[in-house]
Each structure stands twice: as structure tokens, then as C-alpha cells.
Amino acid sequence: MSQKINISTIFLFFLSFHFANGQLNYYYYYASCPNLEMIVKYGVWAAMRNDTRVAASLLRLHFHDCFVNGCEGSVLLDDTETFKGEKNAFPNRNSVRGYEVIDNIKADVERVCPWTVSCVDILALAAREAVALSGGPNWPIALGRRDGLTANLKAANTNLPSPFESLAVIAAKFAAVGLDLRDVVALSGAHTIGLAQCFTFKHRLFDFRGTGQPDPKLDSSLASSLKTACPNVDNSNTNLNSLDMVTTYMFDNAYYRNLVNNAGLLESDQALMSDPRTASMVNDYSMYPYLFYRDFSTSMVKLGNIGVITGLNGEVRKKCGEMNHY
Numbered sequence: 001m002s003q004k005i006n007i008s009t010i011f012l013f014f015l016s017f018h019f020a021n022g023q024l025n026y027y028y029y030y031a032s033c034p035n036l037e038m039i040v041k042y043g044v045w046a047a048m049r050n051d052t053r054v055a056a057s058l059l060r061l062h063f064h065d066c067f068v069n070g071c072e073g074s075v076l077l078d079d080t081e082t083f084k085g086e087k088n089a090f091p092n093r094n095s096v097r098g099y100e101v102i103d104n105i106k107a108d109v110e111r112v113c114p115w116t117v118s119c120v121d122i123l124a125l126a127a128r129e130a131v132a133l134s135g136g137p138n139w140p141i142a143l144g145r146r147d148g149l150t151a152n153l154k155a156a157n158t159n160l161p162s163p164f165e166s167l168a169v170i171a172a173k174f175a176a177v178g179l180d181l182r183d184v185v186a187l188s189g190a191h192t193i194g195l196a197q198c199f200t201f202k203h204r205l206f207d208f209r210g211t212g213q214p215d216p217k218l219d220s221s222l223a224s225s226l227k228t229a230c231p232n233v234d235n236s237n238t239n240l241n242s243l244d245m246v247t248t249y250m251f252d253n254a255y256y257r258n259l260v261n262n263a264g265l266l267e268s269d270q271a272l273m274s275d276p277r278t279a280s281m282v283n284d285y286s287m288y289p290y291l292f293y294r295d296f297s298t299s300m301v302k303l304g305n306i307g308v309i310t311g312l313n314g315e316v317r318k319k320c321g322e323m324n325h326y
């Protein structure tokens with residue numbers, strides 16, 4: 001790969017040093033790791049070629065990182081005898097995946113730019129490539145996030161939204177990290193890709209809130225096919241189902257069309273239709289895919305900037321699963 005050297009290249013090269021200790025910026029690794037974005041893109045592509053679902057998993061991993069003490073790679077840390085990270089928090093355990101993809105990309109990056117690129121920046125870039133390679137939008141990512149020196153199991157258990165919570169509670173959790181109701185609706189569109197285990201929605205199928213009937217807000221033909229996929233026995237709890245039955249691995253606006261048709265999988269997804277403010281956004285996104293793409297991109301930029309650590313704070317981890325010990 002050759003790059004034409006001209007005045008602006010030289011300017012950006014020096015600009016990248018100027019910014020090195022400041023805030024996030026687009027030229028952070030311009031001098032120190034010019035091929036970073038290509039390496040991340042290749043790593044995500046190679047992982048998706050083996051396992052299409054991993055795109056969804058990477059997007060969710062980034063979300064679960066940023067919602068707990070900000071985007072600082074805490075979700076990536078492994079437990080040790082003396083340190084309890086977030087991997088075993090209820091929303092993460094046996095659910096969040098994609099860690100090895102980040103570890104592999106990090107190893108590739110270390111080979112060409114050692115001790116330079118943080119794990120959290122790699123995760124933010126990987127989530128974007130995952131969406132783009134699934135047919136979705138792209139967004140600019142300012143870089144220079146530093147890896148954190150802590151993790152917060154308790155916050156992972158309490159700050160992450162649960163599919164059993166009301167829209168009001170979920171909106172409050174988003175508001176706590178500076179995201180508004182439009183962000184809730186736009187980011188929920190991430191459920192246009194990936195899978196969910198039966199236990200996350202099974203209560204809607206057989207005896208919804210003691211009525212002996214399925215959730216009335218669940219399309220009845222979808223309910224009966226889900227009953228087959230998730231029979232009313234405990235050992236079906238971990239069976240997997242598409243969050244978007246129409247185009248499971250395509251990042252499109254089918255998620256919103258499903259909601260309009262009472263065919264959202266999670267109760268918390270379908271609840272977006274129960275409040276007139278969120279329902280009107282769902283309707284708009286169901287009709288105008290590019291409006292969804294625009295708003296999703298805007299909200300992803302906000303998500304990726306939550307509570308970042310910059311400058312000389314934090315560190316650049318050598319391995320994403322453990323903190324450095326000098």
C-alpha cells in the first residue's frame with residue numbers, strides 16, 4: 001500500500017503528534033499505526049467468513065463495554081483469583097461473545113504497531129466494521145481511547161438494560177450515560193442482526209403475566225412458531241432465535257418493520273411501540289432506511305464517546321484480557 005506524499009500528508013503526520021496527548025481525534029494513529037483500520041477490517045471480515053453471527057456479537061460487545069464505566073475496554077478483562085471483571089456479570093455470562101476476535105486483531109496490530117493501539121479503540125473500530133460488512137452504515141470514529149485500569153462487575157449487573165425491564169427503566173439507563181430517547185430507538189435497531197436465547201423472551205409465549213395466554217403484543221403466528229423453537233421446558237432456555245426473523249444477518253431496517261407488525265422478539269423491543277414518542281420514530285425508521293442509518297450512526301458516535309479515558313490516563317494494554325503490570 002503506497003500513499004502519495006504531499007503537503008497535506010505531511011501536515012497530518014505532524015498533526016497526529018500534536019494531538020497525541022489530548023482528546024480523541026481522527027489522526028491519532030496516523031503516524032504510529034497507519035494501517036490500523038485495514039487490519040481491523042480484515043480481522044472482522046475473516047471472523048465473519050467463519051461465523052456470520054460474530055458481527056452482531058462485536059456490536060453488542062462494544063455496547064456492553066461503553067455502558068459500564070464508559071468505553072474503556074473493561075468488558076474485555078478476564079477474571080483472576082484476585083480480580084473480578086465483567087465477563088461473568090448476568091448480562092454477559094454465556095451470552096456476550098466475540099472476545100477472541102478482538103484478541104486476534106489485537107495480536108495482529110501488536111505485530112506491526114507494538115504498544116500503540118488500545119483494545120478499546122480496536123473494539124470501537126471492530127463494531128463499526130461489523131455493521132458495515134453486514135450491509136449497514138458507516139460512521140467516523142475519533143481515536144485515542146485508553147484502556148482502563150478497572151472493571152465494575154456491580155455496574156455491569158445494574159447499568160446494562162434487561163429485556164424484562166420497562167421502556168421507562170431502559171430509557172433511564174440510557175439517560176444515565178447521556179443518551180436520549182432517540183438514541184434508545186435508533187440503537188435498538190442493532191437488534192436487526194444476531195440471535196437471542198429463548199429465556200430472554202419465553203415468558204411471552206405460554207403464560208404471559210398469569211393470563212394463560214401468549215403476550216397479546218406478539219403476532220400469533222410468530223408466537224406459535226416460537227413455541228416450537230422454545231418449548232415450555234427448562235432445557236430449551238438456551239436455544240437460539242433470530243432477533244430479526246426476516247433478515248437475521250443483514251443490517252437493514254427490518255427490525256422496525258417487525259415492530260410495526262407486532263413481530264418484535266424481546267418484550268423490551270416491542271415496547272417501543274407502546275409509547276407514542278418512540279412509536280413514531282419506529283414508524284419513521286420502518287419506512288425510511290436511510291433515516292435509520294443516519295440516526296444510528298449519530299447515536300453510535302455518541303455511544304463510542306461515553307466516559308472515554310484519554311491522554312496519559314489509563315494504558316495501552318498488551319493483551320486485551322489483562323492489564324499490564326510493569
Ligand code: HEM
Pocket residue numbers: 053055056057058059060063094095096097161162163164170184187188190191193194195196197198200243266268
Ligand atoms: C435497549 C435495551 C436493550 C436490551 C434490553 C437488550 C437486550 C438484549 C438481549 C436480551 C439479547 C440476547 C442475549 C442472549 O440471548 O444471550 C441481545 C442481543 C443483542 N443485542 Fe441487545 N439489548 C439492548 C440494546 C442493544 C444495543 C444498544 C445494542 C448495540 C448498539 C445491542 C446489540 C445487540 C446485538 C447485536 C445482539 C445479538 C448478539 C449476538 O447475536 O451475539 N443491544 N440484546
Ligand SMILES: *[C@@H]1O[C@H](CO)[C@@H](O)[C@H](O)[C@H]1NC(C)=O
Pocket residue numbers: 047050051
Ligand atoms: C469459527 O466460529 C466458531 C463459532 O461459530 C468458533 O467456535 C471457532 O473458534 C471459529 N474458528 C475460527 C478459526 O475463528
